Amino acid sequence: MPGLNRPALLPALAGLLIPLAIGMIFFYAPLERTMGIIQKIFYLHLSLAATAFLSFFVACISGIMYLLRRQRIWDARLAASIEIGVVLTTLVLISGSLWGRPIWNTWWTWDPRLTTSLILWFIFASCLILRSAVDEEGRRARFSAVMAIIGFVDVPIVFLSARLWRSIHPTVIRSEGIGLEPAMLVTLLISILAMLVFWAALFRLRCAQYHQENRLRDLQQQLQH
Amino acid sequence: MNSLRQILFLLGKDLRIELRKKESLVSMAFFGALLLVILNIAAGVDNQVDADAGAGILWVAVIFSAVLGLGRVFAREKENGCVAALLLSPVAPGEIFIAKALVNFILMVLAQLVLVPIFYVLFGSNFSGGPVALLPILLLVNLGFSTAGTLISAISAGTRRNEVLLPILLFPLLLPLTALAIKATAGVLAARPLFELRDQIEPMIAFGLIFSAAGYLLFPFSIRED
Numbered sequence: 001m002p003g004l005n006r007p008a009l010l011p012a013l014a015g016l017l018i019p020l021a022i023g024m025i026f027f028y029a030p031l032e033r034t035m036g037i038i039q040k041i042f043y044l045h046l047s048l049a050a051t052a053f054l055s056f057f058v059a060c061i062s063g064i065m066y067l068l069r070r071q072r073i074w075d076a077r078l079a080a081s082i083e084i085g086v087v088l089t090t091l092v093l094i095s096g097s098l099w100g101r102p103i104w105n106t107w108w109t110w111d112p113r114l115t116t117s118l119i120l121w122f123i124f125a126s127c128l129i130l131r132s133a134v135d136e137e138g139r140r141a142r143f144s145a146v147m148a149i150i151g152f153v154d155v156p157i158v159f160l161s162a163r164l165w166r167s168i169h170p171t172v173i174r175s176e177g178i179g180l181e182p183a184m185l186v187t188l189l190i191s192i193l194a195m196l197v198f199w200a201a202l203f204r205l206r207c208a209q210y211h212q213e214n215r216l217r218d219l220q221q222q223l224q225h
Numbered sequence: 226m227n228s229l230r231q232i233l234f235l236l237g238k239d240l241r242i243e244l245r246k247k248e249s250l251v252s253m254a255f256f257g258a259l260l261l262v263i264l265n266i267a268a269g270v271d272n273q274v275d276a277d278a279g280a281g282i283l284w285v286a287v288i289f290s291a292v293l294g295l296g297r298v299f300a301r302e303k304e305n306g307c308v309a310a311l312l313l314s315p316v317a318p319g320e321i322f323i324a325k326a327l328v329n330f331i332l333m334v335l336a337q338l339v340l341v342p343i344f345y346v347l348f349g350s351n352f353s354g355g356p357v358a359l360l361p362i363l364l365l366v367n368l369g370f371s372t373a374g375t376l377i378s379a380i381s382a383g384t385r386r387n388e389v390l391l392p393i394l395l396f397p398l399l400l401p402l403t404a405l406a407i408k409a410t411a412g413v414l415a416a417r418p419l420f421e422l423r424d425q426i427e428p429m430i431a432f433g434l435i436f437s438a439a440g441y442l443l444f445p446f447s448i449r450e451d
Contacts, residue, residue, distance in 0.1 A: 067446050122397035129393055133384040139450075143380045146443045150376065150398065153439050157432050158401045 010201035017194035021047075021187070029187040038102050043188050045095040047195035048088050049117070054199065055085030056120060060152035063145035075141035076210035077203075078148055079131065082124050084202050089121045116158045123151040137214075231316045235324035239298065240331065249294040253336040257290030258343050265347045274351050280410035283344050284403055287337060287363075288370070288396070294332045295374040296391045298325055299382035308448060318445035322375060326440065329371035337363055354416040361419065362409045365426065368433035369402045376440040379447040402432045 025043045032039035058081040066074035096114065097107045108114065127147045134140040180188065243249055264282045268274050274282065302308045311321055341356050341363070374395055381391040396403075409425035419426070 119397060119400050122400070126394050126397050130380070130384065130390065133386050133390055135385070139383060142446050143383065146376070146380060146447050147394065150373070150436075150439050150443060153435060154398055154401070157428065157435060 008201075010197060010204060014194065014198040014201045017190070017197055021191040021194040024187045024190055029184050030181060032184075035103060038099060041095050041099045043191040044195075045092060045099060046188065047191045048092045048095060050192055051195045051199040052085050052088035052092055052117075052120075054196075055081045055088060056124060056148075056152055056155070058203075059085060059124070059148040063148035063152075066141055066145045067149075072137075072141075072214055073207075073211070075137075075145070076207045076214070078141075078144060079210060080203050080206035082127055082131075082144070082148065083206060084199065086121065086124050086128060088199075089117055089124070092117055093121065112159060116155065119158050120151070120155065123147075123154060127151065137217075228317070228320050232320050232324045232327070235316065235321065236327050239324070239328040242301070243328075243332070249297045249332055250335055252297075253290045253294045253332065254339040256293055257286045257336060257340040260286040260289055261340065261343050261347055268348075272348070272351070274348055276352060276354075276411045276414040277407075279348050279352060279414050280407045282348065283341070283410060284366075284407050286340055286344070287333075287366070288399070288403060290336055290340065291329075291333050291370055291374070292392050292395065294336065295329055295370075295378045295395070296381070296388055298328055298332075298375070299378045300387055303382050309450075312449060318448060319441050321448070322441055322444035325379075326371045326375045326437075329374055330367050333367045333371060334364075337367075352414040352416075354412075354414045358413045358419060359410065361426065362406055362413065362429070365429040365433055366402060366406045369429070369436050370399060372433070372436045372440040373398055376436075376444055376447060379444060383447070402429060405429050405432075 021043070025040050029040070029043070031037065059078050062074045062078035062081060065071075066078060093114075096117075100109070101107050127144055130147060131140055131144050134143055261282070264285065265272065268278075268282075299308075302311065312318070341359065345356055377395045377398070378391055381387050381394060384390055405425045405428055409422045409429070412422045412425070413419070
């Protein structure tokens with residue numbers, strides 16, 4: 001079982017990797033020719049987007065596992081990944097807007113990726129509202145598992161339907177290869193790795209907190225009887 | 226055969242309650258009509274609405290009125306502990322889901338029979354496309370709405386804030402479907418033939434089927450108490 005008193009390996013690693021990634025973004029990666037300094041937000045933007053999507057995938061898997069096994073630990077994982085996912089998606093939307101304002105000359109446009117991220121944000125934020133509206137533990141876990149699964153099922157349809165609108169989003173990773181300078185690619189990979197480790201650290205911490213909270217509540221109930 | 230009879234029995238029961246109390250349908254049609262009037266006033270005195278805006282207006286009225294009906298179907302079962310009775314009866318949860326989704330589907334169709342004519346009375350002079358071509362789009366949205374809505378209303382009925390939570394949970398899930406429907410409706414209002422709109426209609430069919438399957442599989446988890 002995860003505990004809070006373990007040595008904090010992952011946070012320490014994240015604490016090393018994130019400054020390294022930021023250093024590489026600003027001092028190692030070359031300046032992009034047309035976009036200039038603004039392009040540097042891309043490394044963080046893509047790592048945030050990747051980990052946000054990972055969170056919702058983990059939430060969906062945890063939802064399925066909870067409905068099959070009915071173990072508290074899966075509910076804790078689901079809650080942790082949804083919380084982290086909502087925060088990361090918020091950051092994706094903000095960093096994308098900051099980039100889009102000078103490059104696209106607009107904060108927002110109805111592009112497939114933007115639409116998909118926004119709808120995902122809405123679905124999983126509503127899932128957090130749902131969790132706050134149910135007191136009973138088992139019921140809250142069941143309901144949020146159902147929402148996490150159906151929310152994730154929505155993703156391909158959202159993307160499919162949004163694809164019909166015209167897209168101006170850059171596709172860096174295409175089927176014929178990656179359209180990036182090697183130094184940029186290395187920076188991108190380090191940024192994604194840093195964000196993944198940070199994600200894992202947050203996830204572990206949040207799961208441990210939920211575990212602690214549940215044990216505390218059990219103890220409280222035992223004392224009352 | 227047996228399960229079909231059970232579904233029809235549950236469906237008949239809900240429709241009979243609706244026929245006697247008329248609470249869902251009247252509030253759906255009334256609220257939808259009210260929204261259309263408000264949006265007509267908002268459109269200004271000269272009432273110049275193009276096909277895109279007209280489609281948006283119609284769907285705002287339809288989905289907001291539909292939520293009223295979706296919420297009632299489950300809240301009614303909760304009132305006297307009828308959900309427990311339903312679960313004790315020899316009917317599988319999947320069949321309850323089908324029956325409830327059918328009730329919602331029928332309620333939405335009936336409400337639209339009122340709303341679409343009112344829409345045409347208020348805004349119709351702007352559009353060349355007839356109401357009959359809207360039928361497949363309306364039915365496809367109803368399929369997605371009634372299946373996803375049944376699942377979500379079972380969840381929201383189990384919480385403390387039923388009426389508030391239902392649209393909050395449901396609308397994000399149905400956003401893509403509604404966006405497709407608005408696009409297709411704009412095409413119909415501009416009198417484009419239906420086969421030109423298959424880029425919108427095909428994902429709408431997929432959406433309906435996926436939500437029917439997901440709702441059928443997930444519904445037992447959202448009503449069964451353990």
